[in-house]
Amino acid sequence: EDKVVQSPLSLVVHEGDTVTLNCSYEVTNFRSLLWYKQEKKAPTFLFMLTSSGIEKKSGRLSSILDKKELFSILNITATQTGDSAVYLCAVGAPRLTFGTGTRLTIIP
Amino acid sequence: KAGVTQTPRYLIKTRGQQVTLSCSPISGHRSVSWYQQTPGQGLQFLFEYFSETQRNKGNFPGRFSGRQFSNSRSEMNVSTLELGDSALYLCASRGRSGKPYEQYFGPGTRLTVT
Numbered sequence: 556e557d558k559v560v561q562s563p564l565s566l567v568v569h570e571g572d573t574v575t576l577n578c579s580y581e582v583t584n585f586r587s588l589l590w591y592k593q594e595k596k597a598p599t600f601l602f603m604l605t606s607s608g609i610e611k612k613s614g615r616l617s618s619i620l621d622k623k624e625l626f627s628i629l630n631i632t633a634t635q636t637g638d639s640a641v642y643l644c645a646v647g648a649p650r651l652t653f654g655t656g657t658r659l660t661i662i663p
Numbered sequence: 664k665a666g667v668t669q670t671p672r673y674l675i676k677t678r679g680q681q682v683t684l685s686c687s688p689i690s691g692h693r694s695v696s697w698y699q700q701t702p703g704q705g706l707q708f709l710f711e712y713f714s715e716t717q718r719n720k721g722n723f724p725g726r727f728s729g730r731q732f733s734n735s736r737s738e739m740n741v742s743t744l745e746l747g748d749s750a751l752y753l754c755a756s757r758g759r760s761g762k763p764y765e766q767y768f769g770p771g772t773r774l775t776v777t
Contacts, residue, residue: 587764597753597768598706605764643706648764649694649757650719653706 557582561644561654569662572634576657578644579626586648588627590618593641593656601629601642636661665690667756667769675775681742684772688735688756694718695737696766697729700751709752712737741774749776 558581568574580588587605591598602611604620604627611618615634620627631638639661645651668687676682688695696719697709708721712731729739735756741748751773755766 589764589766591768597771600765600767603762603765645706649696649711649766650708650721651696651698651706651755651766652708655705 557647557652559644559646559652559654561642561657563657564655565658565660567660567662568634570634570636572661573630573632574634574659576629576631576642576644576659577626578628578654580644580646581625582646582652585622585646587646588620589645589651590627590629591643591645593643594639598643631659634659634661636663667754667767669752669754669769669772671772672770673773673775675777676744677777678744678746680744681740682744682774684739684741684752684754684774686737686739686754686756686769688737688754688758689767692756692758692767693735694757695731695735696755696757697737697739698753698755699723700753700771701749706753709739744776746776749774 560579562577589603590601602618607622615632618629641656641658643656645653670685694713696711700706711719715731726742731737751771753771755768757766
């Protein structure tokens with residue numbers, strides 16, 4: 556059974572700080588790792604990673620995958636209040652197994 | 664390009680009743696997956712349909728069923744509702760050319776069972 560563990564469970568930082576969210580996983584047959592952002596609605600797709608060591612970037616967000624050590628990180632630089640959300644990590648394809656998420660709160 | 668749509672957005676039902684939820688995928692996507700999200704269990708996979716065939720099924724009782732139509736729209740049915748079925752039901756579609764495993768979620772149907 557696939558397993559995803561995210562840390563920390565919650566994080567409170569000030570606007571402008573940089574944060575790193577962690578995701579470790581165990582899968583029987585790795586295909587992909589996906590990151591989502593969830594506010595008070597459905598998860599919004601951020602990144603999908605399939606190869607080790609290749610950083611995906613979108614503005615202030617970036618993510619990297621380490622398939623040898625079975626983890627991924629999501630970095631957010633120069634955080635803004637709009638970044639406050641639950642960030643979810645999931646593995647598998649197409650059947651996704653999700654972690655419990657990291658609740659990120661940005662204080663103005 | 665329109666995103667994934669789900670109807671209804673909110674639903675209140677009584678224990679023992681049944682409910683049908685609908686999901687229309689992004690145009691051109693042929694796969695639809697359903698997930699249940701609760702505060703206690705998080706997001707859990709229910710099933711996936713591709714070209715009208717169920718291809719994967721999660722660990723949910725047989726009261727949860729689904730189907731997919733030829734236009735890729737999908738429905739999920741829950742019979743004999745229990746209080747514990749109260750949840751946000753999300754569907755996700757995939758099938759973007761060159762990126763077949765990227766899944767995009769709809770807004771969800773919030774089901775409350777009383």
